[in-house]
Each structure stands twice: as C-alpha cells, then as structure tokens.
Amino acid sequence: MNTDKISLSVQNLSVRLRGKDILRGDGLSFSLREGEIAGLLGPNGSGKSTLLRAITGLVPRGGGVVRFGDEAPGRFPNPRERALLCAYVAQNEQFTAAYTVIESVMMGRYPHISRFGSYRAADYELASDALKRVDLGGFENRRVTALSGGEAARVVIARALAQATPVLLLDEPTAALDPRHAMMVSRLLRDLASEGKAILVAMHEVNLALGCTDRILFLRGGRLVSDTAADAVDEKLLRSVYGISWEIWKLGSSGRRFVLPIEEEAAE
Amino acid sequence: MTRLEARERRNPLWGYFGLSLALLGAMLYGLRSGDVGMELADVARMLAAGPRADVSDSFLHTVIWQIRLPRVLASAAAGAALSACGVIFQGVLRNPLAEPYTLGVASGGAFGAACAITAGLPWVTSAAFIGAMSALFLVWTLGQREGETDIARIVLAGVAVSSILGAGLTLIKSLAGDKVALIVIWLMGSFSAASWRDLLPLSLALCVVLTVSLTHVKELDIMASGASGLALGMDDARKRPFLLSAASLAVAFVVSRFGVIGFVGLVVPHLLRLIFGPPHIRLLPLSMLGGAALLCAADTLAKNLNELPVGVLTVLIGGPVFCVLLWNRR
Numbered sequence: 284m285n286t287d288k289i290s291l292s293v294q295n296l297s298v299r300l301r302g303k304d305i306l307r308g309d310g311l312s313f314s315l316r317e318g319e320i321a322g323l324l325g326p327n328g329s330g331k332s333t334l335l336r337a338i339t340g341l342v343p344r345g346g347g348v349v350r351f352g353d354e355a356p357g358r359f360p361n362p363r364e365r366a367l368l369c370a371y372v373a374q375n376e377q378f379t380a381a382y383t384v385i386e387s388v389m390m391g392r393y394p395h396i397s398r399f400g401s402y403r404a405a406d407y408e409l410a411s412d413a414l415k416r417v418d419l420g421g422f423e424n425r426r427v428t429a430l431s432g433g434e435a436a437r438v439v440i441a442r443a444l445a446q447a448t449p450v451l452l453l454d455e456p457t458a459a460l461d462p463r464h465a466m467m468v469s470r471l472l473r474d475l476a477s478e479g480k481a482i483l484v485a486m487h488e489v490n491l492a493l494g495c496t497d498r499i500l501f502l503r504g505g506r507l508v509s510d511t512a513a514d515a516v517d518e519k520l521l522r523s524v525y526g527i528s529w530e531i532w533k534l535g536s537s538g539r540r541f542v543l544p545i546e547e548e549a550a551e
Numbered sequence: 552m553t554r555l556e557a558r559e560r561r562n563p564l565w566g567y568f569g570l571s572l573a574l575l576g577a578m579l580y581g582l583r584s585g586d587v588g589m590e591l592a593d594v595a596r597m598l599a600a601g602p603r604a605d606v607s608d609s610f611l612h613t614v615i616w617q618i619r620l621p622r623v624l625a626s627a628a629a630g631a632a633l634s635a636c637g638v639i640f641q642g643v644l645r646n647p648l649a650e651p652y653t654l655g656v657a658s659g660g661a662f663g664a665a666c667a668i669t670a671g672l673p674w675v676t677s678a679a680f681i682g683a684m685s686a687l688f689l690v691w692t693l694g695q696r697e698g699e700t701d702i703a704r705i706v707l708a709g710v711a712v713s714s715i716l717g718a719g720l721t722l723i724k725s726l727a728g729d730k731v732a733l734i735v736i737w738l739m740g741s742f743s744a745a746s747w748r749d750l751l752p753l754s755l756a757l758c759v760v761l762t763v764s765l766t767h768v769k770e771l772d773i774m775a776s777g778a779s780g781l782a783l784g785m786d787d788a789r790k791r792p793f794l795l796s797a798a799s800l801a802v803a804f805v806v807s808r809f810g811v812i813g814f815v816g817l818v819v820p821h822l823l824r825l826i827f828g829p830p831h832i833r834l835l836p837l838s839m840l841g842g843a844a845l846l847c848a849a850d851t852l853a854k855n856l857n858e859l860p861v862g863v864l865t866v867l868i869g870g871p872v873f874c875v876l877l878w879n880r881r
Contacts, residue, residue, distance in 0.1 A: 339782050366784025379645045379777035380829040390773050394784030399766060427776075442778070 289352070290481035291315040291338070291369070291450045296347035298330075298337050305333045307505045308346050315450070315481040320472055322492035322513070323485040325502035326525055331485040332374065334502065335452045338483075339371040351450060366394035370443035372453040376435075378427040384438055385423035388413055391445035406445075413444040418467055432459040440468065444475075451475065453484040457491060469495040489521070490541045518542075560828040563837065570840035574627065577847035581623040584855055587614050617746075625745035626850040626861070627843035628753045629805045630815055634842025635760045636798040637816030638835055642775040643791050644702065647824065650817035651802040654709045654795060658716035659686025660806040665720050665734045669727040675737065679807035686712055687799050691792075702791060739860030740810030742850045749808055756804035763797040764835050770794075771831040812862045814869025815842050821876060 292315075297308030311334075315321055323331050336342045338349050340362065351360070351368040360368065370391070378387070388410040389402050396402060414420055417437040422430075427438060436459040443451060453472075457465040472482055472495055483500075486492045492499055493513050501509040501524045509520055521529045521542060530543045582594045589611060597615040636651035644653070652658070663682020667675045690712050694705030724731050764771070770790055773780050780787035805812070819841045824834055846861070849868060853861040 341779060341781055362781055362786050363784040366782065371779070371782045373779060373782070376779075377777050380647070380775045380824075382772070382776050382829055386772070386830060387776060387778070390769075390776065390778055390783060393769060393773060396769065401769075446783070 288317045289314045290317050290319075291352075291483070292348070292350040293338065294348040294350075296334070296337060296349065297345040298333055298342055299345040300333070300342065304345075305505055306330045306337065306345075311347065311505075311507045313500055313507065313510055315483060317449070317479050317481055318476050319498065320476045320482040320484065320496045322496035322499040323483055323502065324487070324489060324492055324499055324524070327487075329502040330505045331502055332454050335371065335454050335483065335485055339369055339452060340365055341371070363394050366446065366448070368448055369450040369452060370446040370448040372439050372443045372451075372456055374454040374458065376439050378430075378435060381426045381428045383424050384414065384419065384427055384430070385410055387427050387438055388441045388445050391442035394446065409447065410441070410445045413441040414438075416444060416471060417441045418464065433461060433464055436460060437464065437468075440471075449480060451480050451482045453482070455485055455487065457486070457488070465491065493540055493542070561826050563827050563833040566823070566827050566833070566837045567840070570837060570844055574840055574844040574847065577844045577851065578623045578627060581626070581847055581851040581854075582615060582619050584851060585614070585619060587611070589614075621747045621750060622742050622745040622850070622854075623847055625749055625753055625809070626742045627847045628750070628757050629742070629809055629812070630819075630842035630844070630846025631839040632753070632757045632760050632801050632805055632842075633812065633816040633846070634819040634838040635757075635764055635835060636802050637820040637842075638831065638838050639760075639764055639771070639794050639798040640816070641820055641824075642771040642831060643794050644706065645775060645777065647821050648817065650813075651798060652713075652811070652813075652816070653706060654799050655686035655690045655712040655716065656683045656799050656802045657806055657811045658713040658720070659683040660803060661738055661811060662686070662716045662720050662723070664737050664807070664810075665723045665727070668733050668737060669723055669730050671730075676807050680803055683803035683807055684800075686716060687796070687803065691796070705792075705795070736860060737810050738862070740812040740862030740865075741853070741858070741860050742809060743854070743858055745809075752804050752808065756801040759797055760801040761839075763794065764831070767794060768831045768835070772829070775829055775831070810860070810862055812846065812865055814865045814873065815846055818869045818872050818876070819845060822872070825876075 294312045295308040296306055296311045297304065298306040323334065325331055333342060337344050351365070354360070385407070389406055391413070392402055392406040392409065395406070411423065414422060417440050419434065419437055419441060422434070427435060430438065436456065440453070440456055443453070457468050460468060469491060472484065476482055484496070493516065496513050498510070498512050499516060500507060501520070503524050508524060511520065518529050518531055525544070528545045530545055531540055532543065533540050579591065579594065583589050583591055593611055594615060597612050600612065602616050633651060640649045640651050640653055641647050660679040660683035664675050664679040666682070667678035672678065690705060690708045693708035693712070694701060696704055724734055727734055767790070770780070770785055771794070773783055773785055774791065780790070820834065820838045823837045823841055827833055827837055846865070849864045850861045853859045853864045
C-alpha cells in the first residue's frame with residue numbers, strides 16, 4: 284500500500300566521524316512514503332549502518348536534513364519525540380542484564396509513558412502482541428540472556444514494534460536468523476508496510492532485499508549511487524555497486540528473481 | 552548465563568519481609584549489645600520512654616539515646632545510601648561489578664582527610680568532603696570528549712585519578728609521622744563517633760539518592776539492559792552523568808564523615824539482583840534494606856570486637872562473598 288504521504292525525508296545527509304567522511308552529503312537524499320519498504324544495500328563500509336544511526340540520531344549529522352512526516356523544516360525533535368516517530372533495530376544488540384523478554388519488549392513503550400508514569404496493562408498487551416508477531420509468543424518470562432542469537436534478535440525487533448512508530452529502521456534484522464525466521468521477518472515487514480509503516484531495512488543479502496522490498500537504495504563509499512525499484516535492479520547496477528559480476532535468474536512459476544555473484548573479476 | 556542467574560527469580564515480597572526483619576534484628580542487636588550489657592526489655596523501655604524522659608535508669612537512657620541509637624541509625628542510613636548508590640553505578644555503567652567509588656570519590660575523600668589530619672586541623676570531615684568533590688570534578692572534566700560525557704572515558708579517568716590520589720595518600724602517610732595511625736584508622740571507616748548531628752547530612756544524602764533513583768527506575772532499567780537509551784527516547788547523554796553525579800555526591804557525604812567502607816555498595820546490589828532480578832523498582836528498595844541491615848550488623852560486630860573498624864569487617868565478610876560471586880560467573 285503506497286499513499287502519497289511522506290513519512291521520512293532525508294536531504295543531503297552527511298556524517299563525519301573521527302575525521303573521516305562516512306556519509307558524503309551531496310546527493311544523499313531520498314524520501315520514504317507511508318507503506319513503502321525500501322532496502323538499503325551496499326558493500327561493507329559503504330555507510331549503511333551509519334545512515335540508519337544518523338536518521339535515528341545516534342550519531343551526529345554533519346549536515347543535511349532529516350524530517351519525519353510533515354513536521355516543520357529545521358525543527359529538530361527531542362529524543363522522546365523522535366522515538367515516537369522512528370524505531371531502530373540495531374545490529375547485534377547485546378543484552379547485558381537478565382531481564383525477562385516481556386520486560387525488554389515493554390521498554391519499547393518508554394517514549395509513550397509520561398515522565399513519572401509507569402507501564403500499564405495496555406503496554407503489556409502491546410508488548411505481548413509484538414512478541415506473537417515475531418513468533419515468540421510464550422517467551423514472555425524467559426530471561427533474555429538465556430536466548431539463542433536468533434531469539435534475541437527477534438526480541439529486539441519486537442521491542443521496536445512495541446514502540447509503534449510510523450517509521451521503522453532495521454539494520455540487518457535477518458543476519459542471525461535461520462531461513463524460516465528470516466522469511467517470517469520478511470513477511471512481517473510486508474505486513475507492517477501494508478499497515479502503513481514506512482520501512483528502511485539495511486541488508487547485505489541482495490536476494491532477500493529483492494524479495495521483500497519495493498525499492499532499493501544502493502550506497503557505495505558513503506554516496507547514494509542508485510535509488511531504483513526492486514524490479515528494475517539489473518546486472519549492470521549490481522556490478523557497479525559491488526564490483527563483481529552477477530547472474531540474474533528468474534524462477535519459472537512465480538517470476539521471482541534471484542541473483543548469484545559469479546567468479547570473474549569485473550573491470551571497474 | 553551463570554548458574555545463579557538461571558534459577559528462577561524469588562518473589563520480592565520475601566525479600567522485603569526478610570530484609571526488614573534482618574534490619575530490625577540488626578538494629579536491636581546494636582542497641583542491646585556493647586560495653587554496657589542490656590536486656591531487650593530494657594532497650595524497649597528506654598525507647599518507649601522517649602528522648603527526654605526522666606527515667607530512673609538515666610544512665611541506660613543516655614546510653615541508648617545518646618550513643619547507641621544515633622550509631623545504629625547512622626550505620627543503617629549509610630548502608631542504605633551506599634547500596635542504593637551501588638545500584639545506580641551498576642545500572643548506569645552496565646557493569647554488575649561496579650561500585651560507588653568508581654569515580655574517585657573515596658580516594659579524594661581519603662586524601663582530603665589525610666591532609667587535614669596531618670596538618671592537625673580539626674575539620675577532617677569538611678576536608679574529606681572537599682577532597683571527594685574535587686576528585687569527582689576532576690574525573691568529570693577528564694571524562695568529557697567533544698563536549699559530551701563519555702562513559703568509558705569517565706571510568707578510565709576514575710581509575711587514573713584514584714591511582715594518583717592513592718599514591719599521594721601514601722606520600723602523606725610517610726610524611727605524617729606519628730599521625731599515621733590516625734589516618735589509617737580514619738580510612739578504615741567507623742561509626743563509633745556517630746552522633747545525632749551526623750544524621751542530618753546523612754538523611755540528606757539518603758534523600759538525594761532515594762529521590763533520584765526512584766524517579767529514574769525506567770531509565771535505569773533501559774540503561775542496564777543494554778538497549779540504546781537514545782533510540783528509545785531517553786536523553787542518555789544527560790541522564791547518565793546526572794545519575795552518576797547524584798550518587799557520587801551521596802557517597803561523598805558518607806565517606807567524608809565515616810571513612811571508606813567497602814563492599815556494601817558492590818556486594819549487596821549484586822547479590823540481590825541475582826536473587827530478585829534486575830528490575831530497579833524492586834532492586835532499589837531491597838538493596839537499601841539489605842545495605843542498611845548489613846552495615847548496621849557489621850558495625851555492631853565491629854563494636855563488640857573492640858571497636859574494630861567497620862571497613863575491615865565489611866571487607867572480611869564481603870571479600871569472600873565477592874570471590875564466590877566471581878567463581879560463579881566463570
């Protein structure tokens with residue numbers, strides 16, 4: 284479902300960390316509409332994680348504008364306001380204390396609670412529903428430190444779901460997941476999009492991206508080198524981004540495409 | 552996950568009940584025992600008579616009201632404050648083995664006190680407090696990076712400043728001549744000189760810690776869990792330093808008056824977290840009860856062992872417990 288309402292707008296975003304330009308501003312601009320899923324792909328070090336973190340506010344922007352919805356330009360939301368607009372699923376989050384799964388997921392409700400308020404039954408319900416959506420129903424009272432990598436990764440996703448934001452950013456959410464759960468997340472993202480969320484998901488697995496996104500943003504060397512519909516991704520584009528050759532196959536019945544990197548060195 | 556953590560969390564009601572009982576028991580033990588032997592009935596009678604009563608046993612009355620009661624209250628309050636600060640430090644620094652002296656408060660206080668004692672000045676407490684706050688300020692400033700407080704840096708700064716002040720302390724001890732004994736005794740901590748006047752700053756410190764910690768329960772949970780506070784809408788960059796400062800201030804109060812009492816702020820929160828779980832809404836009150844009970848009991852024991860410094864006892868009790876904890880985490 285794509286309406287024309289813009290949920291997230293990024294313009295000329297640049298980030299400089301420890302003296303290095305991680306994201307180069309000019310041209311790093313794009314918008315996400317309500318109900319759209321965009322994949323963020325690129326080689327290692329291209330700046331995918333940094334882009335997501337800059338939008339969330341975890342790293343300071345060097346320049347450029349990040350706007351959520353139709354808020355006034357130039358207005359920088361405070362952390363609580365931003366957490367109501369944008370949820371972020373980090374890569375490899377470590378759990379450092381033995382909270383239960385439900386306690387962890389309820390932390391996603393924090394921006395919705397007033398300063399001196401406490402979590403309510405409604406928050407518990409939302410957290411519980413979020414757990415069911417990531418196939419962790421029944422895990423409420425397990426300790427997060429006792430979970431497998433894949434289960435822990437899904438708890439983090441559930442927490443972001445509980446945050447109930449119009450924009451959702453995910454950094455490699457399927458990296459620790461087995462194929463069944465990777466597919467489940469893929470399907471979950473499509474469901475969330477049809478409910479109106481705008482989703483930007485960084486991935487290194489091209490096929491997964493082709494399968495679940497409408498559109499793909501390619502980063503290379505801190506620059507946005509391409510912003511195309513998933514269907515329009517061709518070998519030439521992939522070669523220019525990744526520096527290797529690819530074969531593109533179409534599965535007979537479904538028409539679904541998948542890509543395979545091939546051995547020969549490509550001339551740059 | 553360690554074997555201890557794998558066990559089910561105990562119902563906190565048991566904790567509240569048991570620790571309250573332990574605290575009551577420790578306080579009664581403190582009121583009853585000492586150089587002047589008393590029966591519990593006498594204690595009860597003196598307490599019931601009120602502070603200004605004109606009773607026949609005015610000597611016992613004085614012992615209870617002027618000597619033992621303030622001491623028992625002071626040790627309990629200090630224990631509660633140290634434990635609560637330990638909870639805050641362990642939560643903010645995400646390290647269940649952190650303790651309230653991490654930011655140099657103890658070293659600063661010790662250095663200040665040592666200077667005052669050596670110089671023969673009477674205001675040891677004030678000097679210790681100034682020393683403690685100066686060390687904190689120094690650690691704080693060193694911990695800034697690009698205008699923001701960097702938690703990793705601040706911990707390193709704490710280590711550095713503590714080491715330097717520790718060396719300075721040794722230097723002063725070597726120059727102190729016959730006052731060395733006084734310095735060493737001060738350092739080891741004692742409640743033997745506790746009076747009603749001390750309870751005002753101590754109550755203040757406890758109030759500060761109570762208010763700050765109980766209004767930040769949700770934030771402490773998020774910090775301790777490993778989640779990114781900023782992504783969840785918490786102003787991480789301001790809350791962490793604020794919590795650490797408030798806790799260090801309270802610790803400075805305790806250290807400057809009663810010396811460096813170790814392990815209460817480390818072992819009590821750590822143990823209670825293993826038994827009752829990390830949520831701060833219960834960890835905080837339970838730790839305060841536990842710390843109060845422990846320090847009150849340790850102080851009474853210290854009193855009965857010929858005024859052994861309480862800091863020695865908490866280490867003697869806490870040290871082996873600490874080792875057991877480490878052993879279980881391997």
